[in-house]
Amino acid sequence: MAIGKSVIRKDAWDKVTGRAKYTNDFKEKGMLHAKLVTSPYAHARIRAIDIEKARSLPGVRAIITGEGLPLTGEDLRDRPPIAFDKVRYHGEVVALVVADTLVHAEKAANLVHVVYEPLPAVGKPSEALKEGAPLIHEQLGSYQKNEHTYPEPNTNIAHRTKIRKGNIEQGWAESDVVVETSVAFSPSDHVAIETRCATAEILPDGHIIISASSQSPFMIKRLISTYFGEDVGNIIVHTPLVGGAYGGKAPVQLELLAYLASKAVGGRKVSVWNAREEDMITSPVHIGLEATVKLGATKDGYIKAAEILFLFDGGAYSDKAIDVSRAAAVDCTGPYHIENVWCDSLCVYTNHPYATPFRGFGHSEQAFAIERAMDLLAEKLGMDKWELRRKNAIRPGHTTPTQVVLNRSNVGDLPACLDRLRELMEWDEWQRIEIDAYTVRAKGISCAWKTSTIDPDASSGVLLTFNPDGSVNVISGVVEIGTGTKTILAQIVAEKLKMDVNDVYVKMDIDTQTTPEHWKTVGSRGTFMAGRAALEAADDAIRQLKAIASCVLRASVEDLEVGYGKVFLRDDPSIYVPVKDIAYGYKYPNGNAIGGQIIGRGNYILRHLTPLNKETGAGKPGPEWTVGAEGVEIEFNRRDYTYKILKAFAVIDIGKVLNPKAALGQAMGAMSMGLSFASRETFLFDRYERVLNPQLRTYRPIRFGEHPEYIVEFIETPQIDAPYGARGAGEHGLIGMPAALANALSLAAEVPLNELPLIPELIWRKKKGDSHDSI
Amino acid sequence: MESSTKCEMQLLVNGETKSVVARQGDTLLFVLRNELGLTGAKPGCLNGDCGACTALVDGTPIKSCMMLAIETVGKEITTIEGLHNTPIQRAFVEHFAFQCGYCTPGFIMNAYALTETKPDADDATIQEWLESNICRCTSYQEIEAAVKEVLRQKRKTE
Numbered sequence: 001m002a003i004g005k006s007v008i009r010k011d012a013w014d015k016v017t018g019r020a021k022y023t024n025d026f027k028e029k030g031m032l033h034a035k036l037v038t039s040p041y042a043h044a045r046i047r048a049i050d051i052e053k054a055r056s057l058p059g060v061r062a063i064i065t066g067e068g069l070p071l072t073g074e075d076l077r078d079r080p081p082i083a084f085d086k087v088r089y090h091g092e093v094v095a096l097v098v099a100d101t102l103v104h105a106e107k108a109a110n111l112v113h114v115v116y117e118p119l120p121a122v123g124k125p126s127e128a129l130k131e132g133a134p135l136i137h138e139q140l141g142s143y144q145k146n147e148h149t150y151p152e153p154n155t156n157i158a159h160r161t162k163i164r165k166g167n168i169e170q171g172w173a174e175s176d177v178v179v180e181t182s183v184a185f186s187p188s189d190h191v192a193i194e195t196r197c198a199t200a201e202i203l204p205d206g207h208i209i210i211s212a213s214s215q216s217p218f219m220i221k222r223l224i225s226t227y228f229g230e231d232v233g234n235i236i237v238h239t240p241l242v243g244g245a246y247g248g249k250a251p252v253q254l255e256l257l258a259y260l261a262s263k264a265v266g267g268r269k270v271s272v273w274n275a276r277e278e279d280m281i282t283s284p285v286h287i288g289l290e291a292t293v294k295l296g297a298t299k300d301g302y303i304k305a306a307e308i309l310f311l312f313d314g315g316a317y318s319d320k321a322i323d324v325s326r327a328a329a330v331d332c333t334g335p336y337h338i339e340n341v342w343c344d345s346l347c348v349y350t351n352h353p354y355a356t357p358f359r360g361f362g363h364s365e366q367a368f369a370i371e372r373a374m375d376l377l378a379e380k381l382g383m384d385k386w387e388l389r390r391k392n393a394i395r396p397g398h399t400t401p402t403q404v405v406l407n408r409s410n411v412g413d414l415p416a417c418l419d420r421l422r423e424l425m426e427w428d429e430w431q432r433i434e435i436d437a438y439t440v441r442a443k444g445i446s447c448a449w450k451t452s453t454i455d456p457d458a459s460s461g462v463l464l465t466f467n468p469d470g471s472v473n474v475i476s477g478v479v480e481i482g483t484g485t486k487t488i489l490a491q492i493v494a495e496k497l498k499m500d501v502n503d504v505y506v507k508m509d510i511d512t513q514t515t516p517e518h519w520k521t522v523g524s525r526g527t528f529m530a531g532r533a534a535l536e537a538a539d540d541a542i543r544q545l546k547a548i549a550s551c552v553l554r555a556s557v558e559d560l561e562v563g564y565g566k567v568f569l570r571d572d573p574s575i576y577v578p579v580k581d582i583a584y585g586y587k588y589p590n591g592n593a594i595g596g597q598i599i600g601r602g603n604y605i606l607r608h609l610t611p612l613n614k615e616t617g618a619g620k621p622g623p624e625w626t627v628g629a630e631g632v633e634i635e636f637n638r639r640d641y642t643y644k645i646l647k648a649f650a651v652i653d654i655g656k657v658l659n660p661k662a663a664l665g666q667a668m669g670a671m672s673m674g675l676s677f678a679s680r681e682t683f684l685f686d687r688y689e690r691v692l693n694p695q696l697r698t699y700r701p702i703r704f705g706e707h708p709e710y711i712v713e714f715i716e717t718p719q720i721d722a723p724y725g726a727r728g729a730g731e732h733g734l735i736g737m738p739a740a741l742a743n744a745l746s747l748a749a750e751v752p753l754n755e756l757p758l759i760p761e762l763i764w765r766k767k768k769g770d771s772h773d774s775i
Numbered sequence: 776m777e778s779s780t781k782c783e784m785q786l787l788v789n790g791e792t793k794s795v796v797a798r799q800g801d802t803l804l805f806v807l808r809n810e811l812g813l814t815g816a817k818p819g820c821l822n823g824d825c826g827a828c829t830a831l832v833d834g835t836p837i838k839s840c841m842m843l844a845i846e847t848v849g850k851e852i853t854t855i856e857g858l859h860n861t862p863i864q865r866a867f868v869e870h871f872a873f874q875c876g877y878c879t880p881g882f883i884m885n886a887y888a889l890t891e892t893k894p895d896a897d898d899a900t901i902q903e904w905l906e907s908n909i910c911r912c913t914s915y916q917e918i919e920a921a922v923k924e925v926l927r928q929k930r931k932t933e
Contacts, residue, residue: 006871008868008869009868009871011876012868012873013868014876015873015876015879016864016867016868016873016876016879016883017815017855017856017858017859017864018813018814018815018816018854018855018856018880019815019856020876020879021814022817022877024818025808025814027808027809190911191909191911192875192877192911193817193819193825193827193875193877193878193909193910193911194817194819194875194877195818195819241875241876242875243817243875243876243877243878244874244875244877244911244912245875246911275821276819276820276821276822276824276825481875482874482875482876482912483874484874661870661871662871664871665871665874665912665913665914665917668913668914668916668917669874669912669913669914671914672913672914672915673911695820695822695824696819696820696822696824696825696909697822697824701909701911702915703906703908703909703915704901704902704905704906704908704910704915704918704919705898705901705902705905705906705915706906707914707915707916707919709916710914710916
């Protein structure tokens, strides 16, 4: 009925008429505004902060500095909400000015005088690991941490994940051919067009009301309670629609500042809103990486060993970068069957802006390293690049790097994806073709896979309330960050209750006091977890409807069915009671009544997940793996090193497609983001590790007209635990794009391109043998 | 402080004359959002780079973060709130040409002006107009499909 149709999104008309509201659209007279004072240095001792002049300006209500605040962090508490004693990255918050208007606050912020003593800064993770490198966290050994985080005191290592599967020595012994390659890229940004925003108000009765542009409203509530000792029941977090997130709004940062600001002005409402420049470097960014991959294979192309070292650039604070580095380790080999695996994945501190999830959560990064090595291996073997991938494609019966045994439900059909990609790309026709003296066309491919690595006890709840006409409201903690998940939930509920999807309403915004918790809207887990909860809630509602109808119709509940706005007898649908007559209780002709409003409840928690073993990595981090095969076709100009991306392909096994147009949008949007990251996005750092381009004029995402033609198809291997068999689909289109683009360009330019972004200058430098410094 | 520079001005917004009191340095974006409650125009960069704040002034799309409110006195301002069930809005809905929706008002204002004033626009013209806005969720292919469908309809009816 509703499943499998391109149902128009429930938020569509609000969004095309300008009526959709985001956190910063809610203004109140008398609300105060905060402006951040940020560090111009990447690493410096704070010698003094003089706030006198700023404080004396009219309209200024408070200036807050970092003294006496608790350290924060989800896995490892290493970050003061406002820098204290020293700053560790360019853009770090050193003070917060609260004033009547933003103009007042900005003027005062400019007058806060901070005396710094610059310290040596370190940018690359490999440099940060060297003996004698500046130590970024001297007190690393004393920080509070959770039991599965392993910082290495007196180094810049925040965490190390080890994967030890099989016997790596035996793997090398069985290998006829060995290749080794290294890749690298610097941090970049999410660039959600809505910059982050948070407001806070503390009421006299102790209630703390936060509004936030966030993927994690429920985590904000928990963390403010943990960090500041507030009663968790007193904290209420609102999240309206969110204007793009891509992982960047999963961490909790500005919300803490808004809370501190409100506290400093007697609980008055204060808004903290990032300017673009702050959103790009002060708030957390997309992680950077240096990686080395060594693969061994038999001469007929079966991979026998993989040795992988990931050095993630976690930046100045570990935040969620620890989790990202762990997730990359979990799926370190890519979707290939390799029995002997050794991987160390390090989350390394540097003096860069701190990193946090980016759509794909470590997987496009991991794939860039592995898939470049796969192309190299194919070349050395003299084997077709598609053939090598097809031969080693992971299948049911194989195990993952963390030794999870795959079956027909928990992994998609990668061979089917590869077979279809080969046809769509006309792979066998040509892979490199010279059009004229300067113009070359080339194709590159990559595989992709991903499971989620969210907390093993993360849960999701859904409430269904009925309206007097029998229509239904869906209330879920999934944040509408653009993915359309709430529309999908409406489809799931409509299908289950056999009703028109137009009679299912969704509550778009979140209020943590009245909305059931969805842990965080991350990891392509919304449809699976909230979908399961919605199905359970629908079942609960059906039970209640049948119980009342059973009295009204004088029939056993076992003989009843719900659907089409009625509860009816299974063997004689002409005998029924309309849902609208029992949705708020049933009233007998004599005035007696039974029942009451139907309220369906459901929840879901992921099953049988375990943390990774510290020494071997063995463990089950996620419920299922979505797999895909992706490719690009480019046209390269050998004279000026420019290129055009002509076509981008993806064949992804997302299980049952619940809403085709929405699913295509997720895949293509993710691919676009992956190509933008791969082709042009990076922060540029000077030799003091300061960011030179924190603006959209100098940091330039892909724009209209630069987009290739997107060709996307889905394979539908059901995941039997998931609602109607759907798999995670929000991130996977991105994962293969950087590697596929690098593989195509390396082939076109006839030089290995192992760095991102793939700008013409990089290709030129590599062609010239790195004899030119960058300009 | 800035109260000394505030002045009253009449703005013609979405066909209605509005009296607002604003600083001479206030941008049109600031006045639309904070004085008139028209929050459809979005701040994205305040630097003219992203296009999320696009509105029409005398039918021409402008970045309202780059224009002072006082410059628009005597001109006709149209914001996303001034469009009702237009073909371009319908096309954005049907083609799923939005996701998070934050860049959408700016994109629609720009695309609306394009389809209204240049029904014969070729690919180069479409790119020249629409490359001034950034969308971070879609692939742009959906937006392209929506705009081209409206252009096709316009050509058919003319």
